[in-house]
Amino acid sequence: MGAVRPQGRRGDGAGRGTSRPGGAATWLRRPRGRRADALLAAGCLLLVVAAVLSVMRDGERATMPAIGWPLIVTACGALYFRRRVPVTVAVVTLAACGIYYPLVEPDGPLMIAFAIALYTAAAEGHLVAASVLGGAAMACVSFGEFRGHVNHLEDAGLYLLAGWFVAVIAVGGVVRNRRAYLREAERRTRAAERGREEEARRRAIEERLRIARELHDVLGHNISLINVQATAALHGPHPDPGRAEEALATIKQASKDTLRELRATLGVLRQVDEEAPVAPAPGLDRLDELTGGIAAAGIAVRTEIEGEPRPLPAETDLAAFRIVQEALTNVTRHSDAASAVVRVQYGDGHVVVRVDDDGNPPPAAPAAGGSGIRGMRDRAEALGGDLDAGARPGGGFSVRARLPV
Numbered sequence: 001m002g003a004v005r006p007q008g009r010r011g012d013g014a015g016r017g018t019s020r021p022g023g024a025a026t027w028l029r030r031p032r033g034r035r036a037d038a039l040l041a042a043g044c045l046l047l048v049v050a051a052v053l054s055v056m057r058d059g060e061r062a063t064m065p066a067i068g069w070p071l072i073v074t075a076c077g078a079l080y081f082r083r084r085v086p087v088t089v090a091v092v093t094l095a096a097c098g099i100y101y102p103l104v105e106p107d108g109p110l111m112i113a114f115a116i117a118l119y120t121a122a123a124e125g126h127l128v129a130a131s132v133l134g135g136a137a138m139a140c141v142s143f144g145e146f147r148g149h150v151n152h153l154e155d156a157g158l159y160l161l162a163g164w165f166v167a168v169i170a171v172g173g174v175v176r177n178r179r180a181y182l183r184e185a186e187r188r189t190r191a192a193e194r195g196r197e198e199e200a201r202r203r204a205i206e207e208r209l210r211i212a213r214e215l216h217d218v219l220g221h222n223i224s225l226i227n228v229q230a231t232a233a234l235h236g237p238h239p240d241p242g243r244a245e246e247a248l249a250t251i252k253q254a255s256k257d258t259l260r261e262l263r264a265t266l267g268v269l270r271q272v273d274e275e276a277p278v279a280p281a282p283g284l285d286r287l288d289e290l291t292g293g294i295a296a297a298g299i300a301v302r303t304e305i306e307g308e309p310r311p312l313p314a315e316t317d318l319a320a321f322r323i324v325q326e327a328l329t330n331v332t333r334h335s336d337a338a339s340a341v342v343r344v345q346y347g348d349g350h351v352v353v354r355v356d357d358d359g360n361p362p363p364a365a366p367a368a369g370g371s372g373i374r375g376m377r378d379r380a381e382a383l384g385g386d387l388d389a390g391a392r393p394g395g396g397f398s399v400r401a402r403l404p405v
C-alpha cells in the first residue's frame with residue numbers, strides 16, 4: 001500500500017502529470033465496460049495466485065497438482081465475459097470450483113470468482129438462476145464436508161458461507177432494482193422534457209397564428225379602407241374638394257388606427273415597455289367607430305342589436321369585433337355592395353354576430369376559402385363556436401358567427 005500512496009500526493013511530478021490530456025489521468029479514471037471486466041478478472045487471478053503461493057510457501061507442500069493452475073485461470077478468466085453471458089460464467093466458475101477444491105491441495109480462495117459471477121448474474125436480472133446456482137454450491141459444499149473425513153469448514157463457517165451467498169445474491173438484486181429505477185426515472189425525465197418542448201412549440205405556433213390573424217384583420221381592414229378612400233378621392237366622377245377632404249380625413253384616421261394596432265402587436269412580440277399604458281383590446285362597444293369608417297367609404301352600414309347588451313369575456317368580445325371587422329373589410333374589398341347590416345344578438349350563454357350585404361361577390365370571393373374566412377372561422381372555433389359564410393339566397397353575401405359566452 002505504501003507504493004501506491006505517492007501517486008495521490010499533490011506536490012510530486014506524478015500528481016502534475018495526471019492533469020495533462022492523454023496522460024496518467026486516462027488510466028486513473030474509473031474503468032468501464034470490457035476494460036473494467038478485464039481488470040476485475042486480472043485482479044481476481046492475482047489475488048488467488050498470491051494466496052496459493054503464500055499457502056505453498058508456509059505449508060509442507062511446495063507444489064500443487066497440474067490441474068490446479070488451469071482451473072484457476074479458467075475461473076478467473078471467465079469473469080471477463082460476466083456481463084455478456086452472466087449465467088454461463090456463473091456455471092463455469094461453479095464447475096471450476098467444484099473440481100478445484102476436492103482435487104487440489106493446497107487450495108486458495110477461488111470461491112471469490114464464483115461469488116463475483118453469482119453477484120453479476122443477480123445484478124443482470126437472472127435472480128432465479130443465481131439462487132439455483134447458489135443453492136447448488138451450498139449443496140456441493142455440504143455434501144463434501146459431511147462425506148469427507150476432514151472437516152474443512154466448521155459448522156459456523158458453513159453457515160457463514162451460506163450467508164455470504166445469500167448476501168451476494170441480495171446485493172445483486174438490489175443493484176438490479178436500483179438500475180431499473182434509475183433507467184425509469186431517466187426515461188420519465190426525458191419524456192417530461194419532450195412534453196415540455198412540445199407544449200412550448202405548440203404554444204409558440206398558436207401565438208404565431210394569433211398574431212398573424214391580428215395583423216391580417218387589423219391591417220387588411222384599415223389598408224382596404226385607405227385604398228377605397230384614396231381611389232374615391234383620385235378617380236371620382238366629379239372633382240369635389242369637400243369629398244377629397246373627407247377622404248383624406250378618413251385616410252388619416254385609418255392610418256392612425258393602423259399604426260396604433262401595429263405598435264401594440266409588435267410590443268407583444270418584443271415584450272418591451274411593459275410598464276407603458278396599453279390601450280384596451282377592441283370589442284363590440286367600438287362597433288360605431290368601425291361602421292363609421294366603412295360608411296365613410298361610401299357603403300351604408302346599419303347596426304341592429306337584439307337582446308340585452310352585457311359585458312362579454314375579453315376573448316369573446318375581441319373575437320366578435322374582429323369577425324365583424326373582417327366581414328366588413330371583405331364587403332369593401334370583394335363586392336360592389338351599396339349597403340350592409342351588422343346584427344348582434346345576445347342570447348343565453350352565447351352571442352351571435354352577423355354581417356349581410358347586398359352586393360354580388362365575384363367567383364373568387366372569400367367564400368371560396370380565402371384567408372379571411374379561414375381566420376374568422378379559426379377565431380370562432382378556438383372559443384368553441386362556429387361560423388358560416390356564403391352567398392345569400394336573395395343576393396348578397398352573409399357571414400354569421402355564434403360564440404359561446
